[in-house]
Amino acid sequence: MELRRKTRPVWEYFVVSAIVIATVWLSLALYAKRDQVYKEKILMQELIMLRNEITAYVLEHRMLPKSPLSIVPSPWSHDPFGNAYHYNEETGYIQSTTAPYQNW
Numbered sequence: 001m002e003l004r005r006k007t008r009p010v011w012e013y014f015v016v017s018a019i020v021i022a023t024v025w026l027s028l029a030l031y032a033k034r035d036q037v038y039k040e041k042i043l044m045q046e047l048i049m050l051r052n053e054i055t056a057y058v059l060e061h062r063m064l065p066k067s068p069l070s071i072v073p074s075p076w077s078h079d080p081f082g083n084a085y086h087y088n089e090e091t092g093y094i095q096s097t098t099a100p101y102q103n104w
Contacts, residue, residue: 037081043096046079047104050094064092 052066057071058064065071068087079082081098088094095102 011046040101043101047094047096050085054092054094058092064089066087068094072091 050072053072054065054068054103062068066089068085079098079101081096081101083097086095086097096104
């Protein structure tokens with residue numbers, strides 16, 4: 001008895017390839033969005049922490065610090081997106097220079 005080897009039609013390869021590509025693309029898109037949301041949460045927490053440190057400094061010394069780096073360690077000189085924080089020496093307000101988050 002001879003077994004005949006079945007060959008798959010071309011459209012089956014196309015459908016399977018399309019499903020695999022769509023799955024990989026969707027996975028990468030979900031990862032990128034999750035990473036951005038995580039960085040946004042970290043940015044909010046860091047801004048709260050930095051602003052609280054500045055407030056504590058003002059309450060203790062009765063003056064604004066010249067630079068936030070003088071009261072907090074240097075790893076917080078950049079936000080989670082890699083951009084520098086902007087410190088206004090006149091008002092004592094610190095904010096992110098990352099474009100969508102400048103008003104936080």
